[in-house]
Amino acid sequence: MVAHDHDVDVIVDDGLLIQGSRILAGRSAKREPTRLAAVRRAVFSDPEHREQVKAALAAARPRRVLVLGTSREMVLRIVRALELPEPSRWISIYDVATPDEIRQARRVRRQQGKHVIPAPTFEVKKSFSGYLVDPLRLFYRSQHARGGLLVEKSAVRPTFSSMGRFFIAEHVVAAIATRAVSEVEGIAGVLRVRVNSDPDGVDLVVEVVVRRGAPLHGILRHAQLEAIHMVEHMTALNVRRVDMVARRVDLGHETGEAAPDGGGAFD
Structure with missing residues (x-):
């Protein structure tokens, strides 16, 4: 003012x-x-x-x-x-x-x-x-x-506040991202979440299994946004980047098989 x-x-x-x-x-x-x-x-x-x-x-x-x-x-x-x-x-x-x-x-x-x-x-x-x-x-x-x-x-609230500090372990960040991505329609499962953190924020790489017939680009984009929103909302961390990698395709209950590793990526 x-x-x-x-x-x-x-x-x-x-x-x-x-x-x-x-x-x-x-x-x-x-x-x-x-x-x-x-x-x-x-x-x-x-x-x-x-x-x-x-x-x-x-x-x-x-x-x-x-x-x-x-x-x-x-x-x-x-x-x-x-x-x-x-x-x-x-x-x-x-x-x-x-x-x-x-x-x-x-x-x-x-x-x-x-x-x-x-x-x-x-x-x-x-x-x-x-x-x-x-x-x-x-x-x-x-x-x-x-x-x-x-x-x-x-x-x-500054670091030197007398109210103390809190820390968030990387496996907790990974668990939050896993939960957020798993709830996206079209995602059959989360294989792995890699977390790279420093004082300026976190970068995530999320490897997933997508369901057969799902629109790959739209599903990965939706999952990416959900991961960003949930991690930032629950931890106050600055999420700089989330790379989504589709490692496999779930072929459904008829064959019980999945496509081999490869798939697509979205960042």
């Missing part, structure tokens, strides 16, 4: 460079394991991180940049690290939020460990695989927008 009212092109917030609904560059401080590491990430202490965001800023060529920080000193550290001009205007949190709103935000952060990122959930999940990300949609009345403006943000 502040960015819209002041015609801001990009936002620098907690280690991220955000433009509109896209995260252009950076790594969020909310992914760091400790508060100290989070602060260092937010002020761009890491040279590689700093240079990545500087390069993205140079490519974006913004006229106005909104730098968010918890103090003037923090904002100045960020500005100098990214070699931005000195701030031309300072905006206090008390200028844009009421005391009740500030107290409520602090209470949510303290009790639920949640922080807000000014980007929509579909974009944030790319950088927060395995984190609980809740969408926030706010209708904002602005003097610059007729009829109001729909603002999308995301609430994230």
